[in-house]
Amino acid sequence: MKDDKKKLSELGDLLAERMRKITNNFRLGFGSFVDKKLMPFIDPRIEKQLSPCPEPCAEPYGYKHQMTLTTNTEKFRAEVEKAEISGNLDAPEGGFDAIVQSLACNKTIGWRERARKMLVFSTDAGFHIAGDGRLAGVVDPNDGQCHLDRQGYYTETLTQDYPSIARIHQVIKDFKANIIFAVTQKNFDLYKQLSGALPDVSSSVGVLANDSRNIVELIEKEYLKIAEKIIMVDNANASDGLRISYRSPCLTGAMQDTNVCEGIRVGDEVKFEVTLEATHCVDKRDFVLRIGPSGLDEALIVNVHVLCDCDCEQTSKIVKNAAECNGGDMVCGVCRCKPGFVGRKCECNRPGMSTAALNEKCKRTNESAICEGRGVCNCGRCECNPRSNPEEQISGEFCECDNYNCPRHDREICSKHGQCNCGQCICLPQWTGRACECPISQDSCRASNGKICNGKGECICGRCRCFDTPDGKRYSGPKCETCPTCPTKCIEYKPCVMCQAWKTGPYNETKCADCPFKAIIVDELPQINDTTSCQFVDPADDCTFYYLYYYDEAKDNATVWVRERKDCPPPVPVLAIVLAVIAGIVILGILLLVLWKLLTFLHDRAEYARFNNERLMAKWDTNENPIYKQATTTFKNPVYAGKNK
Known part of the structure; x- marks a missing residue:
């Protein structure tokens, strides 16, 4: 995804800005993955192992943790830009290794215990699963543990197989994480099937543009999709003789048997009614139950002790005239009221009515919860629960109304x-x-000419919605005062302005007199709204002139203001240029002569030095001429003794 790297580096600031509108505590981290550096997942050639891409790139690696979670978006940009690009040989990638290590390495990644853990898995390829590693001789199953070295590389990429979908499922469930799969269109169906195999509400799939330009909108959309859905989960096991059931009105107000509520927004409050039932007795009597929303670390811890044999109904264990029961008897922790009294604490004097009948009076419909789950039923009348925020109030006969759940x-x-x-x-x-x-007022849409949206649009909800005219004109701007596609009258008015102001241009006096306006000559152009400025160059003197015009469509007339002074370029100093050229030629000639003289001097000195050196190295006497030879030659006769008789 080399082409997506630049877009991803720009993601930090924009994503942080979007997410802070949803949550006030947002952190960002970064990691990358390729594949196992083994055949047949990479090219076996040495040069391809060192650089598998058409252009120079890094060696393949399984997974690398690039940056710990932080609020520093500038650091995120730097780390993404610094990340090295690599590649593999086959189409799927080792993304499952990255998912496991990103969640299992809790301290290295920087996950906080009570935070919502969110992984954005961005790719344009498929994935390897357990068993694919056997193609490269890797048979040890993935253990789901953290294996990162000090540089952040996954150390078991060559020894452990890819994680299975069951392993991914278990890791996501154990660490209560959520995953957003941001994938290209061709891989959407594949990752949609994968998302369906993972825990409920833990994953979501979105289509990524080819250049990743929509990744911020995709993350925001998929995050809200996950965050707007609450699923209550627990660790109860039917084999232990425990069964938990849930009821909730969610946001509809009607109580229903469900552990899922959707469409939850920030600030909404959802209540669940949990019923714990011991279906049968087992040897283990004590249990610790965790009940909480899926994907979050928040949980209600319930210590359960199952009583299979109750002796509290024995006469000796019954508390007569208990104060908690307003004079009734306390039997096994429940009030047994005297005749004529009903209620959990026998607080209601309603002869002939039961507690269940009084509770029915606190229901808006037969399917509704008592007091809509937002209050308590006191003798057939609802008493609404107070809110932690004193400005927020619950009201209504059945506590069905409030002053904080409005658009x-x-x-x-x-x-x-x-x-x-x-x-x-x-x-x-x-x-x-x-x-x-x-x-209701349309003053915010009124233009400077007094018209609503300049007569080119309609005012909707305090803002102008501009029209597109049949002739292709498109108006824009806060008051529809701008028309980028509309032709101006600058060229049409140009000949009249030139002839009226300076007696130049293509118009003669006759045509100039037929101009539809009389130009107003001013020293400086006025600052007037709804006018159009124009400027042109007069070919007669190469000077630029300026003028403004206001065209009244209703009256079909124009008012034109012309600045009397033109902006002319300064005259060209011909003499100075000629003298400068001559001076330059003379100076250049002198410099060449000096250079020639200098080179000649240096050459002569070198020749003289060479001559002296050869003279000093001569091996003959300086008084003899080595090329001189005597005029006579003497030979000795070997038979002549040279004796005189």
């Missing part, structure tokens, strides 16, 4: 332009809309 705009309830009443916004007189986000 929001810019994260504000009823845009702060109204009051929340039982799920609906009651807007102030000057505001309207579902969340009171739209002003």
Whole structure:
């Protein structure tokens, strides 16, 4: 994904900005993966093992942890840009190794215990699964443990097989993590099937653009999809004789048998009614149950002790006239009321009615929860629970209303332009809309000419929506005052401006008199709204002139202001240029002569030095001429004794 690296490096700041609108505690980390450095997953040639890409790149590796979780988005950008690109031979990649190590190496990655753990798995290829490692002779199963060295590399990539889907499932469940698979369109179906095999609400799949330009929107969308769904899970086991059932009204208000609530937003409160039942007795009587939402570390710890043989109903164990039961008897922890009294503590004097009948009076419908799960039933009347925030209140006969679950705009309830009443916004007189986000007044759409949206659009919710005219003109801007596609009248008015202001241009006096306007000559152009500025060069003197015009479409006339002074280029100093060229030629000639003289001097000195050196190295006497020979030659006669008689 070399082409996606630049986009990913720009992700940090933008993703942090988006996510901080959803959660106030957001951290970002980074890791990368390729594949096992073994045949047949990589090319066996030595040069390809060192650089498997068409262009120079890094050696293949299984997984590398690049950056610990941090709030420093600049560091994220630097680490992504610094990350080395590599490649493998076959199409699938070793992404499962990366998932296991990213979750199992808790301290190295920097996961916090009570944080929502979110992995964004971005790829344009498939994945290897358990058993594929046998192709390279790797038979040891993946143990799901952390194996990262000090440089962040996965050390068991050559000795352990790829993780199985069951192993991925178990790791995600143990570490309560969520995964967003950001994949290309061709791999969407494959990862959708993988997501279906993982724990509920733990994963989501989104389509990644070819250049990853939509990754921030994809992460935000898929994160909200996961975060808006709550699934209650527990560790109860039917073989232990325990069974847990859940009921919740979620956000609909109707109680139903479910452990899943969807469409949850920030600030919403969902209550679950949990029933624990001992179906049969087993040897183990004490249990520790963990009940909590899937994907989060938050959990309710319940210590359970199962009583199979109860002796609390014996007469000696019954508490007569218990104070907790308002004069009734306490039997096995439950009040047994005197005739005419009902309720959990016998607090209601309602002869002829049962506690169940009183509870039914606290239900809005037969399927609803008692007081909609947001209050307690006291003698047939609901008493709504207080909120931790004193400004938030629950009200209504059945506690069905509140003042905090209303439509929001810019994260504000009823845009702060109204009051929340039982799920609906009651807007102030000057505001309207579902969340009171739209002003009734159209002053915010009024242009400087007094027209709504400049007459080129309509005012919707305090903002202009500009029209597209049939002739192809498209207006834009806050008040539809801009038309980039509209032709201007600068060229049309140019000849008239030239002839009226300076008696130049293509128009003669007759045509100039027929111009549809009379130009206003000014020293400086005025600052007037809704005018169009123009500038051209007069070929007569190569000077630039400026003018403004305002065209009134209703009256079909124009007003033109022309600046009297033109902007002319300074005259060319011909004499100075000629003299400068002559001076340059003379100086260049002198420099060449000096250079020639210098080279000649250096050459003569070298020749003289060489001559002296040869003279000093001569082996003959300086008084003899080595090439001189005598004029006579003497020979000796060997038979002549040379004796005189």
